[in-house]
Amino acid sequence: MTLEALTFQNSFGSHPNLTYLNLSNAGFGGLIPHQLGNLSNLYYLDIGSYYYDLISLNVEDLEWISSFSFLEYLDMTNVNLSKASNWLQMTSLEHLHLRSNVFQGKLPNDIGNLSSITDLDLSDNALEGDILRYLGNLCAFQVSKFSHRRQGKSLEFLNLRGNKLSGSFPDTFGECKCLKDLELRENWLSGISSLRYLNIRENFFKGILSEKHLSNLTN
Numbered sequence: 001m002t003l004e005a006l007t008f009q010n011s012f013g014s015h016p017n018l019t020y021l022n023l024s025n026a027g028f029g030g031l032i033p034h035q036l037g038n039l040s041n042l043y044y045l046d047i048g049s050y051y052y053d054l055i056s057l058n059v060e061d062l063e064w065i066s067s068f069s070f071l072e073y074l075d076m077t078n079v080n081l082s083k084a085s086n087w088l089q090m091t092s093l094e095h096l097h098l099r100s101n102v103f104q105g106k107l108p109n110d111i112g113n114l115s116s117i118t119d120l121d122l123s124d125n126a127l128e129g130d131i132l133r134y135l136g137n138l139c140a141f142q143v144s145k146f147s148h149r150r151q152g153k154s155l156e157f158l159n160l161r162g163n164k165l166s167g168s169f170p171d172t173f174g175e176c177k178c179l180k181d182l183e184l185r186e187n188w189l190s191g192i193s194s195l196r197y198l199n200i201r202e203n204f205f206k207g208i209l210s211e212k213h214l215s216n217l218t219n
Helices: 003-010 034-038 063-067 107-112 131-144 169-173
Strands: 020-022 042-044 073-075 095-097 105-107 118-120 126-128 157-159 181-183
Touching: 034 063, 107 131, 131 169
Parallel strands: 020 042, 042 073, 073 095, 095 118, 105 126, 118 157, 157 181
Antiparallel strands: none
């Protein structure tokens, strides 16, 4: 059954007060209908799938997502977004999971609009370009909104595993001062071997640090 058929049969638009919708792993396939945008009061939307053998959902235009003024959580794992246009314009999103979405090339600049994001998963795609630089600039913008009276939102969890990121870490990435969990495995990043000074004092690391972990620091 397609998600589009379910939408029409159950008249999602007749439930304007719905705030939570979880359709994950439900086995839907086909085009995601723009009528979901009628549920403008949603703060949580999960239409992702963690089973690769299911028929994939896909979307060609993401403009309907801009209807969600209160949306804080969006999971579209395994949704085919390779042809998606009208990218994300929401400043309310805190959790965004776009894992295995058949992304290729550079990430749209719209990612910089996610000024409230704290949890971002873009893993297992084929992303390239200066993503870390964009995210560093985003963190800098988030920090600039902080004040001693009111704590703002800042990126804490970032998963970029399994992409095609290359080059070295940009200086701007140092603005992500609230980052707690960073996953960069299976990329083409370099530049760590030129590191001359590493200060990791006064942290809460656990486990054993061996010579193997520092073997690339040849300078």
